[in-house]
Amino acid sequence: MNQATLFSGIAKRFGAEPQYLWAKFPKYAVFRHADGKQKWFGAYLPVAAEKIGRKGAGNVALLNVKCPPEMVGSLRQMPGVLPAYHMNKTHWVSLVLAEVDADLVWELLAQSFALTQK
Numbered sequence: 001m002n003q004a005t006l007f008s009g010i011a012k013r014f015g016a017e018p019q020y021l022w023a024k025f026p027k028y029a030v031f032r033h034a035d036g037k038q039k040w041f042g043a044y045l046p047v048a049a050e051k052i053g054r055k056g057a058g059n060v061a062l063l064n065v066k067c068p069p070e071m072v073g074s075l076r077q078m079p080g081v082l083p084a085y086h087m088n089k090t091h092w093v094s095l096v097l098a099e100v101d102a103d104l105v106w107e108l109l110a111q112s113f114a115l116t117q118k
Contacts, residue, residue, distance in 0.1 A: 001097045001105055003061060006044065009106065014113055018044065039116040041066065042109055045085055045094075052082060052094070062094040063105065065112035075108075 010016055010031055018029035031042040046059040054060055064087050067075060072093060075081045080099025084092035095105055 001100075001102050003044065003046075003097075005102075006063065006097065006105070010042065010109065013106070014041070014109070016041075033113075033117060035117075041113040041116040043087070047085060052085065052096075061097040063097055063109075064092050064094050065108045066092050066115045067108060067111060068115070078104075 007018055007029075010018075014031065015034060016031040018031060020026060020029055022028055025045075027046050029044040030040050031044075032038045032040050043064040045062045045064065047062055049056050049058060049060050052060060052062070062082070062085055064084050069090050072090065075093050076083060078100075080096040082094040082096065083089045085094045087094075093108075095108065097105065
C-alpha cells in the first residue's frame with residue numbers, strides 16, 4: 001500500500017488527516033482521534049531501511065498501530081510485521097506497508113482506532 005492510498009483511506013474511514021509534528025522528521029505523520037483527547041491511533045514513519053534491519057538504500061514506509069498485548073507476539077510472526085518503531089513494543093507493532101496485505105492494514109487500523117478511543 002502506498003502513502004496516498006493509506007492517507008486517503010484513513011481520512012475516509014476514520015475522519016483523520018495526517019498531522020506532521022516534528023520539524024526534524026517532516027515526513028512522519030500521526031493520525032489522531034478528533035475528540036478532545038487527541039489520542040493517536042496510527043503513525044506513518046518512512047524510516048531508513050538499515051534502521052529496521054533491512055538491506056538496501058532508501059526508506060521503508062511503516063505504519064505503527066496499537067493492538068492488544070496478547071496479539072503482539074502472533075502478529076510479529078507474520079511477514080512485514082515488526083516490533084514497534086519508537087513506540088511501546090508491548091502494545092504497538094509496525095507494519096511494513098509494502099509487505100502487509102491491505103486488508104490486514106485496515107483491520108489493524110480499525111482495531112487501533114477502537115483501542116485508543118477509550
